[in-house]
Amino acid sequence: xxxxxxxxxxxxxxxxxxxxxVLFSLLHLIPGDPATIALGPRATPEAIARYAAxxxxxxxxWRQFLIYVGNAVTGDLGVDVFSDRNVTAVVGDRIGxxxxxxxxxxxxxxxxxxxxxxxxxxxxxxxxxxxxxxxSVGTIAxxxxxxxxxxxxxxxxxxxxxxxxxxxxxxxxMDQLSHLVxxxxxxxxxxxxxxARMVRASMLEVMAxxxxxxxxxxxxxxxxxxxxxxxxxAILPTITxxxxxxxxxxxxxxxxxxxxxxxxxxxxxxDAVMARNFPVVQGAVLVATAMYIGIVLMSDLLIAxxxxxxxxxx
Amino acid sequence: MAKDMGTAPETLLDIRNLSVDxxxxxxxxxxxRDITFPVSKGRIMGIVGESGSGKSTVLWSILGLLAGNAExxxxxxxxxxxxxxxxxxxxxxxxxxxxxSVVFQDPMTSQIPVLNYARQMFDIxxxxxxxxxxxxxxxxxxxxxxxxxxxxxxxxxxxxxxxxGGMRQRAGIAMALLTGPKLLLADEPTTALxxxxxxxxxxxxxxxxxDLEATIVLVSHNLGLIAELCDDVVVMYAGEVVEVGTxxxxxxxxxxxxxxxxxxxxxARISDVSRRxxxxxxxxxxxxxxxxxxxxxSRCQRAMPECRTIEPPTATRPSGGxxxxxxxxxxxxxxxxxxxxxxxxxxxxESAVAEKKAPEGTPLLEVENLNVRxxxxxxxxxxxRGVEDPFVDAVLDVSIRVRPGETVGLVGESGSGKxxxxxxxxxxxxxxxxxxxxxxxxIRNMPEARFKPLRRDMAMMFQDxxxxxxxxxxxxxxxxxxxxxxxxxxxxLDEEAERLADMVRLPKPFLTRYPHELSGGQARRVGVARAxxxxxxxxxxDEPTAGLDVSxxxxxxxxxxxxxxxxxLGYLIITHNLPVVRHISDRIAIMYLGRIxxxxxxxxxxxxxxxxxxxxxxxxxxxxxxxxxxxxxAVRGEVPSLLNRPKGCDFATRCPYAQDRCRxxxxxxxxxxxxxxxxxxxxxx
Numbered sequence: 001x002x003x004x005x006x007x008x009x010x011x012x013x014x015x016x017x018x019x020x021x022v023l024f025s026l027l028h029l030i031p032g033d034p035a036t037i038a039l040g041p042r043a044t045p046e047a048i049a050r051y052a053a054x055x056x057x058x059x060x061x062w063r064q065f066l067i068y069v070g071n072a073v074t075g076d077l078g079v080d081v082f083s084d085r086n087v088t089a090v091v092g093d094r095i096g097x098x099x100x101x102x103x104x105x106x107x108x109x110x111x112x113x114x115x116x117x118x119x120x121x122x123x124x125x126x127x128x129x130x131x132x133x134x135x136s137v138g139t140i141a142x143x144x145x146x147x148x149x150x151x152x153x154x155x156x157x158x159x160x161x162x163x164x165x166x167x168x169x170x171x172x173x174m175d176q177l178s179h180l181v182x183x184x185x186x187x188x189x190x191x192x193x194x195x196a197r198m199v200r201a202s203m204l205e206v207m208a209x210x211x212x213x214x215x216x217x218x219x220x221x222x223x224x225x226x227x228x229x230x231x232x233x234a235i236l237p238t239i240t241x242x243x244x245x246x247x248x249x250x251x252x253x254x255x256x257x258x259x260x261x262x263x264x265x266x267x268x269x270x271d272a273v274m275a276r277n278f279p280v281v282q283g284a285v286l287v288a289t290a291m292y293i294g295i296v297l298m299s300d301l302l303i304a305x306x307x308x309x310x311x312x313x314x
Numbered sequence: 315m316a317k318d319m320g321t322a323p324e325t326l327l328d329i330r331n332l333s334v335d336x337x338x339x340x341x342x343x344x345x346x347r348d349i350t351f352p353v354s355k356g357r358i359m360g361i362v363g364e365s366g367s368g369k370s371t372v373l374w375s376i377l378g379l380l381a382g383n384a385e386x387x388x389x390x391x392x393x394x395x396x397x398x399x400x401x402x403x404x405x406x407x408x409x410x411x412x413x414x415s416v417v418f419q420d421p422m423t424s425q426i427p428v429l430n431y432a433r434q435m436f437d438i439x440x441x442x443x444x445x446x447x448x449x450x451x452x453x454x455x456x457x458x459x460x461x462x463x464x465x466x467x468x469x470x471x472x473x474x475x476x477x478x479g480g481m482r483q484r485a486g487i488a489m490a491l492l493t494g495p496k497l498l499l500a501d502e503p504t505t506a507l508x509x510x511x512x513x514x515x516x517x518x519x520x521x522x523x524x525d526l527e528a529t530i531v532l533v534s535h536n537l538g539l540i541a542e543l544c545d546d547v548v549v550m551y552a553g554e555v556v557e558v559g560t561x562x563x564x565x566x567x568x569x570x571x572x573x574x575x576x577x578x579x580x581x582a583r584i585s586d587v588s589r590r591x592x593x594x595x596x597x598x599x600x601x602x603x604x605x606x607x608x609x610x611x612s613r614c615q616r617a618m619p620e621c622r623t624i625e626p627p628t629a630t631r632p633s634g635g636x637x638x639x640x641x642x643x644x645x646x647x648x649x650x651x652x653x654x655x656x657x658x659x660x661x662x663x664e665s666a667v668a669e670k671k672a673p674e675g676t677p678l679l680e681v682e683n684l685n686v687r688x689x690x691x692x693x694x695x696x697x698x699r700g701v702e703d704p705f706v707d708a709v710l711d712v713s714i715r716v717r718p719g720e721t722v723g724l725v726g727e728s729g730s731g732k733x734x735x736x737x738x739x740x741x742x743x744x745x746x747x748x749x750x751x752x753x754x755x756x757i758r759n760m761p762e763a764r765f766k767p768l769r770r771d772m773a774m775m776f777q778d779x780x781x782x783x784x785x786x787x788x789x790x791x792x793x794x795x796x797x798x799x800x801x802x803x804x805x806x807l808d809e810e811a812e813r814l815a816d817m818v819r820l821p822k823p824f825l826t827r828y829p830h831e832l833s834g835g836q837a838r839r840v841g842v843a844r845a846x847x848x849x850x851x852x853x854x855x856d857e858p859t860a861g862l863d864v865s866x867x868x869x870x871x872x873x874x875x876x877x878x879x880x881x882x883l884g885y886l887i888i889t890h891n892l893p894v895v896r897h898i899s900d901r902i903a904i905m906y907l908g909r910i911x912x913x914x915x916x917x918x919x920x921x922x923x924x925x926x927x928x929x930x931x932x933x934x935x936x937x938x939x940x941x942x943x944x945x946x947x948a949v950r951g952e953v954p955s956l957l958n959r960p961k962g963c964d965f966a967t968r969c970p971y972a973q974d975r976c977r978x979x980x981x982x983x984x985x986x987x988x989x990x991x992x993x994x995x996x997x998x999x
Contacts, residue, residue, distance in 0.1 A: 003698060211426040214418055216379050218438045218489070219410035228437070232428050307428050308473045 004314035008300070012293045019289045020072060023282045024065050033057075039081070040276070054079075055279075077283035082275065087283035091265065095287060097167050098264035101256065102249040104180050105188035106242065113192045114231075114238075117199025121207060121234075122226055129200070136193030145255035148186035152259060155182055165261035183256040187249060198241055202234040209233075236303050243299025247292045326497060326529050327353040327376070332389035334371055334380065341602040345371050346553050349389070353497075353546075358523060358530040360544030360561070362537060364576075364863035365834070366598045367550040369533045373499050375399075376531070377414060378406045393497065411438055415495035419502040421482035425474040431458070431485055432470045438492055457488040462518060478952050479728065480511035487518065491526070500532045504539055508727035508890060510949045510968075513934040516542050517947050535863065537580050538936030541565055542943050546635075549573045552598045552609045559635030561940045566655070569629065569637035572610045574652060575660045579864040582893040583938045590875070591868030591897055592660045597833055608640065615660055620646055673720035673900060676754065678852045678884040679739065679772075684712045684748035684758075686731075686738050686908075690957065706956035708734045710908040711748070713983075714886075716852060719878060721885040723895030723916065725931070726905035729953050732888045735905070736854050739886070740774060741765050752852070770800055773845035775855040779837035783829040789815070789840055790825040796847040814843040818873060835866035842873060852884045859894050871898050892931055896920060904928045907956065907964040910983075914990035924990065924997040927965045963994070971996060 035048045035057055043051075051057070055078075056064050071078065077087035120129040156164035168176035206212065207230050215225045254266030261267070265284050272280035304311045334346040346368045353359045363369040374380050376391055378398060391398040393414065401409070418424035426434065435454035439445060445453070451470070458466035461484040474482055483503065490498060503519065504512040520543060523530055534540055540547055540561070547564040549557040549572065557570040568574045575594045577583060584591070596613040599605060608614070611621040621640055629642035640646040653659065686709035696703040708731045716722045726732040737743040739750055741760055750758040752768060760768075773796075776782035783792055790811045797810060815825055818839040829837060838858070845853050858874065859867040875898055877883060889895055895902060896916055903913040904927065912925040923929040930949040937943075951968045954960060960967050966976040975995055985991040 003695060210418065210420065210424040213379065214416070214424045215426070215437075217377055217410055217416045217418075219407045219412060220437060220440070221407070224437065224440075229426055229429075233426070308430075309427060309475055 008297055012297060015293055016286070016290055017069070019286060020069060021065070023285055024068055027278050027282070028061060051081075072286070077286065078279035080280055081277045087279050090280060091268070091283050091287050094263055094265045094268045094284075095291075097262055098250070098253055098257070098266060099291075100176075100180060101183055101187065101253050101262065101264060102246060104184035105249055105252075106191065106246065107188075108184060109188040109191035109195055110242065113195030114199055114235075116192070116196040118203055118226055118231060120196065120200045121203030122222075124200075124204060132193075132196050132200075136197045139190045139193040140197075142190065144187050144190060144252045145259060147189050148183065148256050148259040151182050151186050167262045167264075179260075179262070183253075183260045183262060186259075187252045187256050191245060191249075194245075195238065195242070198238050199231075199234060202237050203230055206230045206234040232306065236307060239299050239303050239306070243296045246295045250288050250292065323354040323356060325352045326355040326393070327531070328390075328392040329353075329372070329376075330390050330392070332372070332375060332391060333387040334368075334375060335385045335387050336381070337383045337385065338602070343601045344553060344605075345384070345601060346375070347605075349550075349553075349555055351548050351555060351558055353529060353531055355529050356527050357545040358532055358543050360540040360547045361531065361533045361550060362535065362540045362547060362576075363550035364535055364598070364865060366552060366601075368553040369535075369550050370501060371553075372550075373416075373501055373531065373533050376499065377410055377416070379410075408441070411495075412441060412493050413495055414497045414499065415490040415493065417483075417487050417490045417498065417500040417503045420506040421474075421479060421486045422506060425482060425486065425489075427474055430471050430473050431489075435470070435489055435492055438489060454488070454492060457492050458485065461485070461488045461491070461522070462514075463488070479507055480514060480952055483507060483511070483515055484518065487515075487522070491522065491528075494526075496529065498528050498530045500530055502534050502536070503532070505534070505536065508953075509892065509931055509934040510727065511952070512539075512936065513944055513947050514950070516936065516944060519543060536936070537565075537577065537864070537938035538582055541938045541940045542936045544940075549576070552605075553601060554609050554638075556610065556639075557635070557637040559631060559637075560633060563631060563633060563635050565938060565940055567652070569631075569642055569652060570610075570639050571614045571616050571641065571652075571659065573637070575613075575615070576864065577938060578658055578660050579868055580893075580938050581864070581867075581897055582935055584897065591871050592658060593868035593872065594660055594865035595869075597835075608638070616641060616648075616651070618646060673717040673884075675718050677715040677717045677751075678753060679714075679716040679886065680749075680751040680754075681712060681714045681735075681739065682749045682751075684709055684735070684738065684750060685746045686734055686743060687746045707959065708908050708956065709738060709745075711983075712905075712908070712910050714903055714910065714913070716884040716886050718851065718884050719882040720901070721875075721878065721887060721899045723899035723902040724886060724888045724905060725890065725892055725895060725902060727890055727953060729907075729956070730905040731908035732890075732905050733856060734908075736774075736856060736886070736888050740769075740772060740854060766800075770848040771851045773848065773850035773853050775841050775845045775853060775858055777856040777860055779834060779841050779861070780829050780832065783837065783840060785829050787828070788825065789820070789827050789829075789832070792829070792840055793825075793843045793847060796844055800848060802848070810847070814847055817846060817877070818843045833866075834862050835869055838862060838870045839873065842870070842877070846877065849881075850883070852886065854886045854888065856888045857891070858887060858889070859891065860889075867894065874898065893935055904931065907953065907959060909964055909993065911965065911994070912990075912992045914988075914992075918988075918990055922990075922999045924992040924999055925965070925994045926969045926971050926998065929998060971998075 035051045035055070036043065039047055039051055056067055075088055077091065079085070080087055080090050116132050120132050123129060152164055155162050162182050163179050166179055168179035212225060212230055215229050250266070253264060254270060256262070257264040257267040258270055265288060269281060269284045272284065304314055330350050332346055332349040336343040336345050349372060361369045361372060371380065375386065376398060378401070386399055398406070432451060432454065436450055439450045439453070442450065455466045455470055458470055463469055463481060463484050477485060504515050507515060516539065522528065532540065532543055544561050547559060547561050548555055549564065549570065551572050557564065557568065557573045564573060565577065568577055578592045579594060581591060594613050599609065599612055607622040607624055608626045611617045614621065618640065626638045626640050627644040628636050628638050630636045641648045641651040685707060687705040688708050690704050690706055693703055712735055714722065714724070724732050724735065734743060738745045741757060745758050748758065749756055752772065757765060757768060787795070793811045793814050794807045797807065811825055812822060815822060820836065820839050820843065824836065832840065859870060862870065871894065874885065878885060887895055887899065899916045901914065902916045902919045903910045904919070904925065905911070906927050912919065912923065912928045919928060920932055923932055933948050948970065949968050954967055960977070962977040962979050963969070963981050966972040969976065973996065981993045981995045983991055983993045
């Protein structure tokens with residue numbers, strides 16, 4: 001178990017190192033002088049020289065890379081070109097909003113998709129199964145930015161039930177929650193259908209296993225059999241899927257944050273890319289990657305917690 | 315109902331005119347038609363039949379757990395005077411696991427892998443509201459102790475994958491008996507187990523039954539198991555009951571031609587080592603079509619024209635048993651039927667093309683002192699834990715040879731290393747030392763590029779006949795696949811497919827079918843055809859009869875024998891089924907924990923086993939004769955894990971004759987002048 005953790009953490013570090021390398025190369029692969037690119041065509045030569053010195057651009061590339069990595073390890077991701085604030089702090093301000101958004105999105109998708117999938121699997125080809133089937137395919141097919149725009153138009157502009165943009169007043173939890181509803185709905189919607197289909201498929205498979213028949217033959221209650229026995233096994237592939245799904249949610253969050261003007265990491269990256277604020281792009285993508293790796297690791301550990309066979313093979 | 319006791323026992327379960335249909339894409343399958351039989355309290359009722367007989371459907375009907383596409387068309391199942399078919403869902407659930415419980419076929423798949431036994435047994439007791447958690451645990455531990463699980467107090471917290479197959483089945487029995495059910499249903503309870511484990515489970519069931527005075531309904535295709543355990547027997551064929559009687563009536567005085575044929579086909583019953591095994595020709599009728607007359611008529615050796623049109627009459631025995639056959643009563647009665655037991659009523663397949671020649675010439679395959687090791691940790695983990703890279707010997711100093719025209723049976727229980735040995739011979743597994751020679755050429759660990767031409771001479775027959783065939787290819791494509799893999803050109807593949815199909819006696823229309831449209835026996839024949847496609851010299855067959863009914867396994871084995879006589883093939887047959895190899899093998903090697911413990915001529919292995927393990931295997935096979943029941947369990951315990959191979963003789967931990975020397979040093983192989991070799995300090999003969 002300990003060996004497994006060490007191995008996984010080592011591999012995670014390797015992946016992050018590769019991401020850093022790619023991000024770093026990106027800046028140097030873009031034709032032209034990084035300083036000019038960063039500061040724009042109208043920057044003065046003095047400003048460019050100052051910038052180059054500050055960013056160690058006068059050093060050889062490999063040294064720049066080592067400096068970046070060295071700083072990143074100590075938590076220093078560089079400095080925002082415009083505000084001169086530390087990138088770590090900038091990203092730190094925003095990450096909470098994104099985490100709240102993707103957790104809320106995945107949360108309601110799981111809470112709704114899982115039971116729907118189970119119910120559909122318990123009675124395959126019932127009306128509930130058919131309805132969820134059609135709705136699932138429908139919601140999977142519609143891109144989340146479209147859902148975002150429509151949700152915004154209907155619930156915020158027409159009906160005025162919910163606030164349209166922003167993340168709410170700091171400190172006011174209710175206000176923040178009400179600002180979370182629409183984006184979370186838009187981002188999570190396709191996952192409800194996706195999860196329901198996935199859970200249905202693996203539940204159908206597990207419900208046909210001999211040990212489910214055993215549980216029936218011992219007279220256990222249907223609800224116990226479905227949620228206590230079958231789902232316990234059927235959930236395993238779904239956990240992996242949810243873990244990987246967080247990666248997709250991070251990119252879906254970019255759209256939602258832009259449309260709802262939430263100050264999250266997606267919006268940060270978007271704005272930084274538009275403004276050629278490369279230290280921020282680098283830092284934010286790095287943090288998003290680390291977050292994703294952490295979530296996948298957690299989902300693998302969760303599987304081990306559910307399945308004793310996996311646990312012992314670690 | 316048949317009773318051979320003085321008093322009339324009470325009827326606990328009464329099945330009357332039960333009919334069940336399955337709705338399938340091909341139409342309605344009339345799976346059960348008019349099933350009627352009672353089960354008396356305190357007795358063991360056996361339901362015996364081959365696949366498709368509907369025996370399991372009866373069992374699941376009792377529990378009301380038929381598949382979703384099943385429809386009960388009529389009849390009643392009276393249990394304690396309640397009709398199970400008309401009980402509500404809640405009432406049925408209250409009966410299941412409480413009054414009626416089940417022991418399942420395969421303990422590997424019928425127990426949920428992610429919950430430990432304490433939790434599973436706790437769940438079964440959920441209706442006992444007046445029991446505390448501690449009391450429930452105590453009851454579960456007690457039951458596990460009763461079924462012979464050592465150290466139940468700690469093992470109850472383990473998961474199914476921590477248990478060996480035999481122990482899992484014990485746990486399965488413990489779960490079934492936990493609530494003290496009035497009726498216990500057992501669905502092929504030993505089919506998934508090894509011979510020595512099967513004997514132990516039979517013994518356990520017998521002890522528990524007399525202890526608890528339980529009523530058991532045992533469903534099995536295994537005549538030996540039925541004869542071992544049952545008091546009364548129901549014989550089913552294609553969804554009908556053809557004969558009912560006491561176990562002695564069925565096994566010693568079978569009336570129905572099907573019962574007779576079934577008994578005659580059982581290889582365990584055939585004592586003379588003849589190469590030809592009896593078979594029941596044909597397949598079970600298509601139950602989607604309406605049946606007239608006797609259901610068995612199409613395969614019956616004594617069928618008369620009337621059998622196909624007129625429903626057979628019921629001939630009742632004085633004991634209460636009965637059989638449905640025109641030969642027994644009515645205008646067509648034959649006073650000479652049934653013939654004495656030593657007269658064969660079924661044909662032993664088509665006559666051999668040629669007499670088998672004595673094996674001769676230089677050996678095709680020579681394996682000498684072969685060793686295969688599996689690393690258990692891997693170098694990095696081993697170093698981290700500061701241990702020498704540990705390993706297990708899956709194959710230990712194995713020597714075996716196969717000559718042209720010779721059949722060698724390699725027999726061992728699960729975990730004996732027999733399959734690893736087969737894979738190593740085929741160069742699919744790296745070997746650590748020793749030698750494997752094919753026609754004198756060393757082939758051990760040969761690079762695949764050089765070995766590929768040799769694969770044409772060594773073919774493999776796989777264990778799972780349908781699973782090893784690609785479901786998307788037609789039989790024609792499957793049969794000629796080896797030719798294409800090896801790039802054989804210059805021959806007409808269609809003609810070749812027809813020639814091969816002809817060789818394995820597969821009718822031409824089958825060439826356009828797909829694997830799922832084949833029966834087990836037909837899929838086997840496709841497997842044989844594929845093995846023969848490249849005209850090999852040696853065929854390695856992994857469990858060639860696994861999953862086949864007794865009435866068709868003879869067909870496959872006879873075919874293999876014919877092909878050997880014609881082409882002088884050498885066979886290495888890997889199996890756990892001793893009775894089957896007995897009839898087709900020239901020599902038999904017995905493997906235990908990766909080592910061959912005895913090797914010799916087939917007849918001698920049976921008549922004069924030298925190694926106690928061989929003796930246990932030979933005697934452990936349940937005989938289809940209620941007068942030859944196992945009186946004692948020859949071998950106790952389980953096969954030890956390869957991780958802690960005993961220091962002395964591998965078998966010493968379980969051997970009833972083991973002495974100090976056996977536990978201290980490993981016996982070397984000793985070969986007697988007649989070629990019979992063994993690895994035992996104190997051979998039995």
